[in-house]
Amino acid sequence: MKSIAFAMSEHKLKEMLVFYNKKLCVNENMGYSPSAKKSRLVVHAWKQLGYPIIIKKIRALSIEEIAVAHDYNYVKGILNTKIKNGFGNKSLNVAKSLPWTTGSFFCAAVYAYVHKRNTFSPTSGFHHAGYNYANGFCTFCGLTIAAILLKRQCKAQHIGILDLDSHSGDGTTDTIYKTNSENFITHYSLGDYDIQKHNNTEWLENLPNLLRHTFAHCDLLFYQAGVDCHEDDPEVYSGHFTTEQMYMRDKLVYSTCSELKIPIVTNLAGGYQKPIQKIIDLHNLTAKAFQDS
Numbered sequence: 001m002k003s004i005a006f007a008m009s010e011h012k013l014k015e016m017l018v019f020y021n022k023k024l025c026v027n028e029n030m031g032y033s034p035s036a037k038k039s040r041l042v043v044h045a046w047k048q049l050g051y052p053i054i055i056k057k058i059r060a061l062s063i064e065e066i067a068v069a070h071d072y073n074y075v076k077g078i079l080n081t082k083i084k085n086g087f088g089n090k091s092l093n094v095a096k097s098l099p100w101t102t103g104s105f106f107c108a109a110v111y112a113y114v115h116k117r118n119t120f121s122p123t124s125g126f127h128h129a130g131y132n133y134a135n136g137f138c139t140f141c142g143l144t145i146a147a148i149l150l151k152r153q154c155k156a157q158h159i160g161i162l163d164l165d166s167h168s169g170d171g172t173t174d175t176i177y178k179t180n181s182e183n184f185i186t187h188y189s190l191g192d193y194d195i196q197k198h199n200n201t202e203w204l205e206n207l208p209n210l211l212r213h214t215f216a217h218c219d220l221l222f223y224q225a226g227v228d229c230h231e232d233d234p235e236v237y238s239g240h241f242t243t244e245q246m247y248m249r250d251k252l253v254y255s256t257c258s259e260l261k262i263p264i265v266t267n268l269a270g271g272y273q274k275p276i277q278k279i280i281d282l283h284n285l286t287a288k289a290f291q292d293s
């Protein structure tokens, strides 16, 4: 992976509001996906870069809150460890972390909406979870949950979901559809398109226009800044971006939404390169792009 220099920029560094506590981490080995332990490593790495990281308080969501986007008995079964989670096991530690991962994202979304500020939720494991099923390391769709709660509790009118993870946000689509939320959630998923080496430069050049045309009417944008669309990722499907293109992707998202005056809630989503430092390095680029935009 080619490195991008982390020279401190001339202008004043921006505060990064990170909605985190250690309860959203799972410190047991979850096999192939590193997502359960990634939060802590990424927050630590962002601090190491010298960026002003402000850790903001989060709360756990209740069963009723999670069930705004899921079948109630499914939610209960997952939290009682009667149903297999997105990792394909019935780990109590995973079950305990889920109200906190979804809670982190929701708290970051409320703050972004109320204060018109960009926020960060160092979470993953949302977009393959459907209305009543877990899939692909995902158990609850924290994106759809936060959008529905934001509408009900904060009177948000329209929420955008920009999912630039490499894979289709099929769980997000399913939960939006099953809860009749299409009228106030606009969802774009990179994984629904076949973006390869031959067309990824064009896709990236068009990204600002895509954002203007798709999300200009939104109060808030949820941004899944997944890094499994990197060309070296073993699970890459759509994207195949170089390291420089990953940085450009994030910079275009932050600068275009700043022009549109839409606050962004960023989370981490997928990444499967080994060793895990390669994934952390790409999430560091997201922080750098935010600072440079």
Ligand SMILES: [Zn+2]
Pocket: 165, 166, 167, 226, 228, 270, 271
């Ligand atoms: Zn993915």
